[in-house]
Amino acid sequence: MNNLLVALFLVCTFGTAAQAQTEVVTRAPGLEFVTKTRIPGADETMMSLCYVTDDLVVFGIVLTSDVQGYALASDGCETSYDQLYSEDKIVAAQALGLIPAEINPVAGNDWKHKLGIYGLLLSGCLGLIAVIIRRVKSLLGYDLRGPMRKKAALRILSAMCHMAKCDGIVDSIELTHIRKTIRRLTGRNYPTSEVIQMVDSIDMSAGLDEHHFIAFGKGLRDREKDLMMQGILSVAIASGRLIPVEHAFATELAYGLGIPGEDFRRLLDLVYASEDAA
Numbered sequence: 001m002n003n004l005l006v007a008l009f010l011v012c013t014f015g016t017a018a019q020a021q022t023e024v025v026t027r028a029p030g031l032e033f034v035t036k037t038r039i040p041g042a043d044e045t046m047m048s049l050c051y052v053t054d055d056l057v058v059f060g061i062v063l064t065s066d067v068q069g070y071a072l073a074s075d076g077c078e079t080s081y082d083q084l085y086s087e088d089k090i091v092a093a094q095a096l097g098l099i100p101a102e103i104n105p106v107a108g109n110d111w112k113h114k115l116g117i118y119g120l121l122l123s124g125c126l127g128l129i130a131v132i133i134r135r136v137k138s139l140l141g142y143d144l145r146g147p148m149r150k151k152a153a154l155r156i157l158s159a160m161c162h163m164a165k166c167d168g169i170v171d172s173i174e175l176t177h178i179r180k181t182i183r184r185l186t187g188r189n190y191p192t193s194e195v196i197q198m199v200d201s202i203d204m205s206a207g208l209d210e211h212h213f214i215a216f217g218k219g220l221r222d223r224e225k226d227l228m229m230q231g232i233l234s235v236a237i238a239s240g241r242l243i244p245v246e247h248a249f250a251t252e253l254a255y256g257l258g259i260p261g262e263d264f265r266r267l268l269d270l271v272y273a274s275e276d277a278a
Contacts, residue, residue, distance in 0.1 A: 024058065024059060025056070025057070025058050026056075026057045027054060027055065027056055027057070028054075028055050028057050029052065029053070029054065029055070030052075030053040030054070030055040030062065030065055031050045031051065031052065031053065031071070031073060031077040031078070031079075031080070031081060032050060032051040032053055032065060032067075032077060033048055033050055033076060033077040034048070034049040034050055034051055034070070034077075034103065035048070035049050035099070035100055035103060036048055036049075037049050037072070037093070037098055037099050038097065038098045038099075039072060039093065039098050039099070041072075041074035041082060042074065042082075043074065045074060047072045047073060047074050047082065048072070048073050048074075048075075048076050048077050049070060049071075049072060049085065049099060049103065050070065050071045050072070050073050050077035050081055051065075051067045051068075051069075051070065051071075051107060052067070052068045052069045052070065052071045052081065052084065052107075053065040053066060053067055053068060054066045054068055063116070064113075064116045064117045065113055065116065066109065066113065066117060067107050067108055067109050067110075067113055068107070069084060069085075069086075069107045070084070070085040070086070070090060070107045071083065071084050071085055072085050087105045087106055087107075090103065090105040091105050146187065147186060147187030147188045148185075148186040148187055148188060148224065148227075150188070151219070152186070152220055152221070152224040153182070153186040153187075153188045155216060155217075155220060155224075155228065156182065156185065156186060156224070156227055156228045156231050157178070157182050157186075157190060157195070157198065157231075158198060158202075158216070159216050159228050159231060159232050159253065160178050160181065160182060160231045160232055160234075160235050161178065161195065161198045161199045161202055162202055162204065162208070162232075162249070163231075163232040163235045163236055163246060163249055163250070164178060164199060164235050165199060165202045165204045166204060166236075166243075166245045166246050166249050167243060167245060167246070168204070170199050173238075174235065174238065175192055175195055175196065175199070176192075177234070177235065177238045178195055178235060179191075179192060179195055181231055181234045181235070182231065185227045185230060185231055186227070208249075208252070210252075210255075210256065212256075213252050213253050213255065213256025213257070214256040215256075216228065216253060216256060216257065217256060217257040217258070220257075225257045225258075225259060226259075226263075226267060228253075228257065229250070229253070229254060229257065229259060229264070229267045230267055230270065230271050230274075232249070232250060232253060233250060233267060233268055233271040234271050234274070234275065236249075236250060237271060237272065237275060238275070250264075251264070
């Protein structure tokens, strides 16, 4: 659908010859019935006045018609016209009562044609904007309609478990807090057994070096890195205070993620505010 909207927008805007020759999207001449006339044709039957249009056709369906002029047709404007009819001829025929006087001598798009053309352009623009917004949200790792991607969510959970292990003790209250926080931040639900298994697999006795902290953020988007910091800070202050070893872990992780000091303080204030609200 997005590709179709892009194609429609480009064709309507630029109308290049290359696009006009594609099988999917084409521009083709068309006819639209306007009114019956009293002008006889070759077989003495009364001819019809038609709009000559430039049609935008997608998958064989006419989406818009741009009026180019008038023509007379003996087949009711079904397939082809007999002759083009200029403004001067329309005026002369109206003076003789051969064409209804209410017909505008100057062929042009009425409100229905304009609605089709501008409506399609607007739809194409809105479609492109939607694609751009979705892409930007994807790059930021922020999508309200679904959970965070699994890779990023697991990385955030791992960082939170590392923070919880900093003081060497992870009790049931911390486990519950980790489960609730990871669900709130990522939209993913992890059972307690999985959190316990991850905590038990972490060995903080030798400490972590710079490469470990950089690895936490490898492949993560900026939004996901922010959520990781919110997660580990939430675990750290859950006890009501931030002990030195936890502060050291948080600052080294922020450095490894490339988060500057002012953003670190902003995220810390955000976590304090969310904890107070809870």
